[in-house]
Amino acid sequence: MKVLTGNDLKTGLVVWWNGQEWSRHVDDAVDAGDEANVILAREESARRVNAAYAIDATREADGSIRPAHIKDRVRALGPTVRPDLTMKPAEPEALNWVI
Amino acid sequence: MADVLGTSPDEVQFRFRDDEVVDHGTVTVDSFLDQSNATAVRIEPGDDARALLPHLERIALVEVNFPSFMDGRGYSVARILREAGYQGELRAVGDVLIDQLLPMRRCGFDAFAPDQKLDEADAQAAFDRFPHAYQSASDARQPIWNLRHD
Amino acid sequence: MYLYDSYDQAMVDARVAEFRDQARRRLEGKLTEDQFKPLRLQNGLYLQLHAYMLRVAVPYGTLNSAQMHMLADIADKYDRGYGHFTTRQNIQYNWIKLEEAGDLLADLASVEMHAIQTSGNCIRNISSDHFAGAAADELVDPRPYAELLRQWSSFHPEFLHLPRKFKIAVIASDTDRAAMRLHDIGIQIVKNDAGEVGCAFYVGGGMGRTPMVAPLIKDFVPLDQLITYSEACLRVYNRYGRRDNKYKARIKILVHELGKDEYARQVEEEFAHLQSQGIEPPLAELARIATFFADPAFESGLSTELDRSNPDFALWADRNTHPHKQAGYISAVISLKPVGGIPGDASAEQMHTIADLAKEYSFDEMRVMHTQNIVLPHVKIADLHTLWAKLEAAGLGTPNLDTIEDIIACPGLDYCSLANARSIPVAQKIATRFAEKGRTAELGELKLKISGCINACGHHHAGHIGILGVDKKGTENYQLLLGGSEAQDTSLAKITGPGFDEDGIVDAVEKATDVYLAQRQQGERFLDTYRRIGMDPFKEALYG
Numbered sequence: 093m094k095v096l097t098g099n100d101l102k103t104g105l106v107v108w109w110n111g112q113e114w115s116r117h118v119d120d121a122v123d124a125g126d127e128a129n130v131i132l133a134r135e136e137s138a139r140r141v142n143a144a145y146a147i148d149a150t151r152e153a154d155g156s157i158r159p160a161h162i163k164d165r166v167r168a169l170g171p172t173v174r175p176d177l178t179m180k181p182a183e184p185e186a187l188n189w190v191i
Numbered sequence: 192m193a194d195v196l197g198t199s200p201d202e203v204q205f206r207f208r209d210d211e212v213v214d215h216g217t218v219t220v221d222s223f224l225d226q227s228n229a230t231a232v233r234i235e236p237g238d239d240a241r242a243l244l245p246h247l248e249r250i251a252l253v254e255v256n257f258p259s260f261m262d263g264r265g266y267s268v269a270r271i272l273r274e275a276g277y278q279g280e281l282r283a284v285g286d287v288l289i290d291q292l293l294p295m296r297r298c299g300f301d302a303f304a305p306d307q308k309l310d311e312a313d314a315q316a317a318f319d320r321f322p323h324a325y326q327s328a329s330d331a332r333q334p335i336w337n338l339r340h341d
Numbered sequence: 342m343y344l345y346d347s348y349d350q351a352m353v354d355a356r357v358a359e360f361r362d363q364a365r366r367r368l369e370g371k372l373t374e375d376q377f378k379p380l381r382l383q384n385g386l387y388l389q390l391h392a393y394m395l396r397v398a399v400p401y402g403t404l405n406s407a408q409m410h411m412l413a414d415i416a417d418k419y420d421r422g423y424g425h426f427t428t429r430q431n432i433q434y435n436w437i438k439l440e441e442a443g444d445l446l447a448d449l450a451s452v453e454m455h456a457i458q459t460s461g462n463c464i465r466n467i468s469s470d471h472f473a474g475a476a477a478d479e480l481v482d483p484r485p486y487a488e489l490l491r492q493w494s495s496f497h498p499e500f501l502h503l504p505r506k507f508k509i510a511v512i513a514s515d516t517d518r519a520a521m522r523l524h525d526i527g528i529q530i531v532k533n534d535a536g537e538v539g540c541a542f543y544v545g546g547g548m549g550r551t552p553m554v555a556p557l558i559k560d561f562v563p564l565d566q567l568i569t570y571s572e573a574c575l576r577v578y579n580r581y582g583r584r585d586n587k588y589k590a591r592i593k594i595l596v597h598e599l600g601k602d603e604y605a606r607q608v609e610e611e612f613a614h615l616q617s618q619g620i621e622p623p624l625a626e627l628a629r630i631a632t633f634f635a636d637p638a639f640e641s642g643l644s645t646e647l648d649r650s651n652p653d654f655a656l657w658a659d660r661n662t663h664p665h666k667q668a669g670y671i672s673a674v675i676s677l678k679p680v681g682g683i684p685g686d687a688s689a690e691q692m693h694t695i696a697d698l699a700k701e702y703s704f705d706e707m708r709v710m711h712t713q714n715i716v717l718p719h720v721k722i723a724d725l726h727t728l729w730a731k732l733e734a735a736g737l738g739t740p741n742l743d744t745i746e747d748i749i750a751c752p753g754l755d756y757c758s759l760a761n762a763r764s765i766p767v768a769q770k771i772a773t774r775f776a777e778k779g780r781t782a783e784l785g786e787l788k789l790k791i792s793g794c795i796n797a798c799g800h801h802h803a804g805h806i807g808i809l810g811v812d813k814k815g816t817e818n819y820q821l822l823l824g825g826s827e828a829q830d831t832s833l834a835k836i837t838g839p840g841f842d843e844d845g846i847v848d849a850v851e852k853a854t855d856v857y858l859a860q861r862q863q864g865e866r867f868l869d870t871y872r873r874i875g876m877d878p879f880k881e882a883l884y885g
């Protein structure tokens with residue numbers, strides 16, 4: 093699937109397109125399919141997102157979303173060397189998902 | 192950009208001179224050097240401004256084109272001309288944006304014809320932003336290091 | 342250290358107002374991201390993997406305690422309680438919000454600090470020797486010259502849109518502690534045969550994807566022509582540096598393509614012209630600046646005895662100090678490389694502690710080292726034990742300066758959007774491996790440097806051992822390099838061969854050190870042995 097990601101213009105935080113708006117959680121991401129470029133252009137020009145782009149990802153059996161490239165998995169979770177600052181501070185094993 | 196109405200691409204939006212605006216078209220550096228009667232010339236980023244130095248007497252207008260505001264060669268062009276004593280109009284044209292106005296002014300530009308009209312209030316704030324300058328350039332400002340040792 | 346007068350303060354305050362206005366225009370849609378990006382970069386604001394990142398300038402690495410306290414407060418107020426000290430002697434914050442960046446810059450300005458020109462295609466923060474003003478071997482203090490260059494280059498109207506970034510370093514001793522020849526311009530303050538002080542100019546060094554060591558362009562520029570000559574160097578670059586390919590845009594490529602003699606000739610021509618333009622500051626300005634760098638009130642007749650009865654203290658004192666020009670004093674280095682920690686990171690609490698100790702024991706002064714550690718430059722030898730005990734208590738007493746644990750690592754894929762691979766975990770694993778095996782001391786001086794991509798922010802080209810992260814079909818992979826140096830014997834490291842995975846690279850480093858231990862002769866460092874025996878024995882051990 094194609095999912096859309098970028099950074100919030102005001103805060104810079106990583107966000108994912110959930111079909112209606114931008115969410116902080118990768119698992120909320122939806123398949124943007126053929127709409128990707130239209131959505132990206134519209135959302136950028138409305139300044140709801142910055143530096144947005146489309147990536148390949150897969151939906152896992154448990155419904156979670158796994159970006160194809162390690163860089164986007166790092167973005168989805170947070171810095172692997174600071175588990176306390178990631179999206180899942182209480183789940184150190186989440187780091188294995190990145191690598 | 193916010194306001195693109197009411198201006199043609201090379202309309203001069205800001206001018207810091209009292210003399211008459213030169214309104215005849217500019218020619219390229221190459222054709223200027225071929226034509227003994229041209230008085231207005233347009234410099235592209237790759238041109239060597241020093242080729243004009245023997246002819247400064249007859250030039251009334253130099254346009255320096257900035258196809259992209261990221262290409263900073265035009266700043267050196269301006270200073271080279273001013274340092275050689277050029278007194279005519281020095282006009283920045285092309286991708287000229289608010290935040291480049293003051294550095295351009297300091298390098299000797301005294302007219303600005305942006306591709307897209309700039310917000311007047313934002314531009315005025317940019318021209319007036321810095322009370323002083325650290326270094327000498329091609330404007331009348333005394334650098335801070337001279338002010339300190341007056 | 343240098344203190345702002347009303348002119349300096351007015352310039353920095355105006356810059357804060359300018360940035361607030363630029364951010365407003367971006368948020369209102371009057372600036373596109375393409376237009377805004379170069380503006381925010383010239384204020385040190387990047388967009389990185391997780392958020393905006395802000396790089397704050399620490400001119401020539403010098404800080405006082407009020408500034409360090411402010412850096413700590415900023416970490417708490419605008420970031421997540423920590424900062425990262427970098428190889429450019431600066432500090433970076435990783436979680437900054439665009440909408441708060443203006444307030445942050447205003448807080449910085451209140452302690453005479455800023456983020457001006459810490460990124461972008463302009464003249465960057467001027468770096469220098471971290472022991473400047475304290476080192477026993479310096480000719481003069483290089484910082485007044487660095488400060489003069491800082492002022493000249495700040496908002497320089499002609500050089501804000503250069504072909505590429507431009508980094509200047511100034512040193513004043515034959516021992517190079519600032520990687521001077523790996524800068525776009527490296528200046529060494531020297532004395533000529535007549536005994537006059539002037540500047541030797543090395544131009545066209547750099548790292549990145551095509552590392553080059555800067556050649557000497559002019560061996561003596563008198564002090565009253567320093568700015569004019571610098572301006573000539575920059576003008577030739579601004580006009581002729583390549584703009585068609587950003588990977589060939591650094592001045593090193595121009596100097597290389599023209600040849601150093603032709604580049605020098607063109608600079609000379611421009612210099613001759615500029616000398617008639619009256620752009621040089623009055624020498625009185627250099628004298629004014631120099632007064633700020635006068636020695637602090639050193640006491641004389643102090644004891645030079647060190648009580649070595651505590652072996653832990655003796656080890657730290659041997660490893661983490663540097664001789665001082667004033668008898669009875671010493672420069673002490675606070676390692677930001679605890680074994681298993683993140684190289685260069687410091688928490689707000691640690692920054693407060695370091696600031697307090699600097700105030701108490703080092704005439705209120707600190708330096709950021711390009712090796713991502715902090716120096717207290719002027720410590721009484723008699724106070725050293727007390728200082729160490731306090732550092733130990735704060736977890737800042739790691740005795741590993743210039744050892745294999747003192748790794749330079751860039752942020753890598755944990756933070757950086759350009760990265761191929763993570764750097765920090767590799768640094769952590771290597772330091773831990775050698776610390777656990779107790780091999781660190783035996784290996785002596787060994788400079789290991791890691792970059793997460795070819796941009797070389799971690800100076801891997803200049804490591805005795807270098808590690809470069811590459812992308813191998815979507816997985817992290819690491820190349821090993823040997824034989825680099827950024828000291829006065831500058832050399833560029835060479836790749837050993839095929840890369841390794843994360844655990845493989847840790848093993849590979851250990852194998853390389855085994856070769857050294859087996860082959861070293863009396864007094865040789867790793868680098869010396871490598872230079873004597875060459876690459877083959879190492880290849881044999883790694884791939885044989």
Ligand code: HEM
Pocket residue numbers: 387389394426427428429433505506508523524525546547548549550591750751752756757758759796797798799800
């Ligand atoms: C995290 C965001 C960073 C980004 C996006 C970044 C980007 C870059 C790029 C693109 C280059 C190559 C420049 C060229 O060759 O033209 C470079 C070089 C460099 N960077 Fe960074 N960097 C970052 C962080 C750092 C950090 C944290 C440090 C210090 C630890 C650093 C220090 C350097 C140095 C020393 C160089 C080599 C300079 C040279 O080529 O002469 N950078 N950086």
Ligand code: SF4
Pocket residue numbers: 751752753754757758759760761792793794795796797798799
């Ligand atoms: S070397 Fe590469 S990965 Fe490391 S900080 Fe620089 S750009 Fe990022």
